[in-house]
Amino acid sequence: MGKIRRLSEEVIRKIAAGEVIERPASVVKELIENSIDASADRISIKLESGGKKLIRVIDNGEGMTKDDLLLSVERYTTSKISSAVDLSNLRTLGFRGEALSSIAAVSKLSISSKPKDQLVGYKIEVEEGRILFLEEVGIPEGTVVEVRDLFFNVPARKKFLKTEKVELEHSIDEILRFSICYTHIGFSVEHGKKELLNLPPTDDPIKRFSMLFGEDVADDIKRVSEEYDDIVIDAYLTTSIMRLKPDRLFFYVNRRNIRDREMIYSVLKAYDQRIIKGEYPQGAVFIEIDPRKVDFNVHPQKTEVRFQDEKVYSRIASCVKKLFKKSIKFPVSASFPKEESFLFVKEKRASYKTKKIPQIIGQVGKRYIVCEAEEGLLLIDQHGAHERIIYERMKKEIRKEGVQKVIEPKRIELDPEGALVLRKNLDIFRKMKIEIREFGKNTFIIDSYPEVLKGADWKKIINEFLRAKKGYEIFEEALKILACHSAIKAGDELSIIQMKNLVKELYETSIPTNCPHGRPIFHLITYRQLERMFKK
Numbered sequence: 354m355g356k357i358r359r360l361s362e363e364v365i366r367k368i369a370a371g372e373v374i375e376r377p378a379s380v381v382k383e384l385i386e387n388s389i390d391a392s393a394d395r396i397s398i399k400l401e402s403g404g405k406k407l408i409r410v411i412d413n414g415e416g417m418t419k420d421d422l423l424l425s426v427e428r429y430t431t432s433k434i435s436s437a438v439d440l441s442n443l444r445t446l447g448f449r450g451e452a453l454s455s456i457a458a459v460s461k462l463s464i465s466s467k468p469k470d471q472l473v474g475y476k477i478e479v480e481e482g483r484i485l486f487l488e489e490v491g492i493p494e495g496t497v498v499e500v501r502d503l504f505f506n507v508p509a510r511k512k513f514l515k516t517e518k519v520e521l522e523h524s525i526d527e528i529l530r531f532s533i534c535y536t537h538i539g540f541s542v543e544h545g546k547k548e549l550l551n552l553p554p555t556d557d558p559i560k561r562f563s564m565l566f567g568e569d570v571a572d573d574i575k576r577v578s579e580e581y582d583d584i585v586i587d588a589y590l591t592t593s594i595m596r597l598k599p600d601r602l603f604f605y606v607n608r609r610n611i612r613d614r615e616m617i618y619s620v621l622k623a624y625d626q627r628i629i630k631g632e633y634p635q636g637a638v639f640i641e642i643d644p645r646k647v648d649f650n651v652h653p654q655k656t657e658v659r660f661q662d663e664k665v666y667s668r669i670a671s672c673v674k675k676l677f678k679k680s681i682k683f684p685v686s687a688s689f690p691k692e693e694s695f696l697f698v699k700e701k702r703a704s705y706k707t708k709k710i711p712q713i714i715g716q717v718g719k720r721y722i723v724c725e726a727e728e729g730l731l732l733i734d735q736h737g738a739h740e741r742i743i744y745e746r747m748k749k750e751i752r753k754e755g756v757q758k759v760i761e762p763k764r765i766e767l768d769p770e771g772a773l774v775l776r777k778n779l780d781i782f783r784k785m786k787i788e789i790r791e792f793g794k795n796t797f798i799i800d801s802y803p804e805v806l807k808g809a810d811w812k813k814i815i816n817e818f819l820r821a822k823k824g825y826e827i828f829e830e831a832l833k834i835l836a837c838h839s840a841i842k843a844g845d846e847l848s849i850i851q852m853k854n855l856v857k858e859l860y861e862t863s864i865p866t867n868c869p870h871g872r873p874i875f876h877l878i879t880y881r882q883l884e885r886m887f888k889k
Contacts, residue, residue: 374455374456374459374503376404376515376520376523377400377403377404377405377408377503377514377520377523377524378404378520378523378524378526380404380456380460380500380503381398381400381404381408381410381524381527381528382527383452383453383455383456384410384452384456384498384500385398385410385527385528385531386452387452387453387496387498388410388412388414388496389531390414391414391415391495391496392414392415393412393413393414393495393538394537394538394539394554395412395413395538395539396410396411396412396538396539396540396541397409397410397411397540397541397542397543398410398411398524398528398540398541398542398543399411399542399543400521400524400542400543400544400545401544401545402517402520403517403519403520403521403524403544404503404520404521404524405502405503405511405514405517405520406501406502407499407500407501408498408499408500408503408524409498409499409500410497410498411495411496411497412495412496413493413494413495414495415468415495416467416468416469416471416474416494416495416496417464417466417468417475417496418468418471419475419487421466422464422466422475422477422487423477423484423487425453425464426453426454426457426462426464426477426479426482427454454482457479457480457481457482458481458482459481459503459504459505459506459507459510460500460501460502460503460504460505461478461479461480461500461501461502461505462478462479462498462499462500462501463476463477463478463479463498463499463501464476464477464479464496464497464498464499465477465490465492465496465497466492466495466496466497467490467492467493467494467495467496468494469494473489473490474489474490474491474492475487475488475489475490476488476489481506521544525542525549525550526600528540528542528550529565530603531610532550532552532561532565533558533561533562533565533603533605533637534603534605534608534610534637534639535608536554536555536556536557536558536560536561537554537555537556538554539552539553539554540552552564552565558589558637559571559574559576559589562574562589562635562636566601566635569594570594570635573591573592573593573594573635574589574591574635574636575589575590575591575592576589577590577672577673577675578672579668579671579672579675581668583642583643583646583662584640584641584642584643584665584668585640585641585642586638586639586640586668586669587638587639587640587641588636588637588638588639588669588672588673588676589636589637589638590620590634590635590636590637590638590673590676591634591635591636592627592634592676592677593873594635595628595629595632595633595634595635596633596635597631597632597633598633599633601633601635601636602617602620602633602634602635602636602637603636603637603638604616604617604638604640605637605638605639605640606640606642606647606649606658607640607642607647608639609658610656611656611658612656612657613657613658615666616638617633618666619667619669619670619673620634620638620669620670620673621633622670623670623671623672623673623676624673624871625864626864626867626868626869626870626871627677627864627866627867627871628867628871629870629871630870630871632871638669638672638673640665640669642660642665646660646661646662647659647660647661648660648661677864712724712725713849713852713853713856715849715852716735716846716852718843719843719844719845719846719847720734720735720736720843720844721733721734721735722735722738722847722852722855722856724856726877728877728879729878729879729880729881729883730877730878730883731875731876731877731878732875732876732877732878733856733874733875734868734872734873734874735841735843735845735847735852735855736840736842736843736868737867737868737872737873737874738855738856738859738865738868738874739840739841739855740836740837740840740868740869740870741836741859741864741865741867741868741869741874742840742855742858742859742862743805743806743835743836743840744832744836744868744869745862745863746805747785747803747805747806747832747835747836750786750803750805751784751785751786757803757804758786758801758802758803758804759801759802759803759804759806759807760800760801761801762798762799762800763798763799763811764792764796764797764798764799765796765797765798765799765811765812765815766795766796767795767796767815768795769794769795771795771815771816771819772794772795772797774819775789775815775818775819776791778818781828784828785803785828785832785835786801786802786803787799787801787802788800788801788802797815799811805839806835806839808839809835809839810838813838814834814835814839817834817838818830818831818834832869833869833870836869837869837870841855859874
């Protein structure tokens with residue numbers, strides 16, 4: 354007798370269920386998708402023990418007939434598609450016909466449902482994939498699904514579930530993802546006897562953000578959109594309130610939540626240097642695309658997609674950039690020569706208008722320039738401001754011929770490992786019009802460099818360059834390092850004239866709000882805030 358054997362139907366069901374159902378949150382996701390596909394506008398979720406003991410989802414959708422109930426718990430049965438051709442034209446969230454049968458294979462499942470045009474409903478109970486009974490019940494229109502004792506018959510899977518708190522957090526995360534896209538649906542969530550969420554329907558996505566993440570985040574969200582022949586992108590994103598992880602940055606393709614690192618990268622690319630490395634904006638990007646140009650049938654959990662045209666990612670970046678292309682009013686009108694006061698800055702050029710000009714007051718702690726602005730007291734980080742100026746000057750310098758250079762040889766001694774790294778990257782510095790040559794085994798000579806870098810601490814610059822982590826865009830990172838180490842430092846004393854010139858040059862840059870590393874340059878204390886400080 355051979356070694357290969359057929360698996361039993363019970364084992365097959367449990368293996369298949371494992372691909373779709375990983376934890377209670379997977380069940381919550383699949384059941385909410387069914388409710389949305391059934392045109393529900395009210396969905397209630399009840400959880401116990403983080404969903405390990407009970408998951409109950411109640412909706413007021415279309416409901417199911419007796420025959421539909423019987424078929425719904427069998428494998429590969431669905432009302433969403435009827436042929437392979439339909440896979441290229443999906444309009445629903447569900448389509449694989451695996452969810453309920455997978456849930457039934459690893460839990461004690463009951464479903465009660467009544468269509469809107471029926472007098473009575475029906476209830477079915479299933480355990481380990483086997484139907485226990487089907488009976489008539491009196492219930493309102495819609496569907497009630499109860500999932501009890503998840504993984505009771507798969508101990509190996511059950512023991513890998515996390516604590517009640519962690520499993521609850523995963524389920525809440527899934528619910529939030531649906532609630533952000535489907536704002537016309539009211540969602541409520543209970544855990545045990547405690548109400549965790551109660552989200553009424555709204556036609557304004559920003560109101561839903563306010564309910565979920567607070568008014569400050571909602572107030573900071575700006576909307577931009579862009580339309581092409583085959584794709585529409587609609588983005589709602591914060592411009593100043595960030596997080597240290599992308600847990601509140603959501604993406605939707607044809608109203609399906611997608612988790613895609615390339616999309617995150619596209620958004621961060623659009624923010625450019627307006628955000629600190631390691632921080633992420635909050636909000637959502639909605640993409641509507643011809644279903645024939647996207648494949649949702651990539652993973653059993655339906656959270657990944659493949660696009661026919663990879664231009665989708667560059668178009669996301671292009672759309673999000675529009676957040677910063679609009680004229681932005683800055684809270685400053687510092688004292689400039691010729692009575693010029695800065696009012697508006699666009700992405701690539703500053704414009705000035707003549708009006709009465711407030712004064713630069715002075716310097717605080719030899720770190721910050723203090724201005725009296727129209728809106729209040731404005732603080733400007735002198736190091737960040739100068740860093741931005743030098744960075745943009747350098748980018749202009751390396752694009753043109755005949756750059757004015759400083760001929761002032763500098764000798765740098767490195768350890769063998771550092772010498773090897775620098776030797777491999779000399780071309781990077783040549784592109785920045787910095788001439789470095791080997792002078793012995795581990796010694797290098799910096800022969801010349803652009804005048805803008807005069808006074809730079811080359812030992813520190815080279816050492817930081819050598820410490821730069823792999824994966825950086827090394828050319829950009831080198832520019833940032835050079836700008837940082839060449840800029841005015843905290844502790845440098847400036848005259849009023851120097852401060853005026855620094856602020857004027859800052860407003861002539863393309864991104865005067867942030868240093869090249871993304872840190873903010875401005876901080877405004879409004880007159881209203883000052884009055885509150887003094888109890889006025």
